[in-house]
């Protein structure tokens with residue numbers, strides 16, 4: 382069976398990767414509609430050696446569309462997803478607009494693909510930093526159980542879009558040349574205060590909510606509970622932006638409910654879908670953001686026991702935030718939908 386597919390947000394960092402993956406994975410497409418803002422409409426993008434002209438995304442864009450992949454920001458999704466659903470499309474939404482809606486499954490295929498069909502037209506794709514963490518935690522949850530997770534993230538600027546990548550490179554050059562650095566976008570484009578990202582670490586991703594945590598941290602906490610199907614999980618997170626272009630890194634500490642052996646954890650994770658263990662400290666082998674860029678997997682290393690708590694486990698989890706963290710997870714969901722149709 383072939384599908385009419387629409388991509389909303391075609392010119393964005395994630396949209397571009399979605400289009401590339403649809404082509405590389407030979408997704409069964411009858412017609413591909415590339416949608417964008419009015420500003421980008423009329424531009425052309427190559428797909429399978431043919432040029433497709435971008436059209437402005439409007440409420441009328443979804444007639445005859447079977448699957449629509451959204452990554453144009455939460456407000457666009459809130460406005461257009463209901464129209465796409467009404468037109469009969471299954472929407473895979475990469476924004477935070479519907480993630481916590483009880484009628485919307487929040488899917489990481491390696492963790493909860495069994496919930497795929499519980500949708501009412503919308504399937505949500507989780508936040509990038511959540512996806513890579515739960516993909517690595519799920520095999521441990523099933524084998525040992527756990528209730529306490531403590532995570533610190535080291536997140537790439539591409540998570541904040543193309544303009545944040547450009548800003549990081551521009552600031553780095555200015556800094557090296559001894560010129561004045563004028564931050565313009567990070568940490569949050571819409572807020573008045575900006576901070577230098579070049580040669581820096583910014584402990585703020587997204588806006589603050591009223592409990593002292595950022596929205597990014599709250600997403601990791603709430604989405605993890607929903608995906609793992611365990612509201613009792615105790616999770617605390619600090620999210621930090623660092624001047625890496627692609628690939629989020631995470632230091633994750635988890636207290637397991639049973640005794641464990643480090644070698645057994647390595648073996649369990651090595652066999653888990655979508656996970657690659659890179660963990661040979663004596664050879665200085667561990668996951669690196671630079672090595673994860675362009676790959677679909679989640680990389681896990683630095684697996685070791687807490688010296689104070691024998692049930693405490695530390696790991697370093699890395700993945701390309703635009704791929705498994707966004708475009709690949711979304712296309713993977715689309716592949717499951719296609720397979721089941």
Ligand code: 11C
Nearest residue numbers: 475477508509536540541
């Ligand atoms: C970042 N995690 O790195 C964010 C980007 O909710 O899908 C993804 C935002 C989201 O800035």
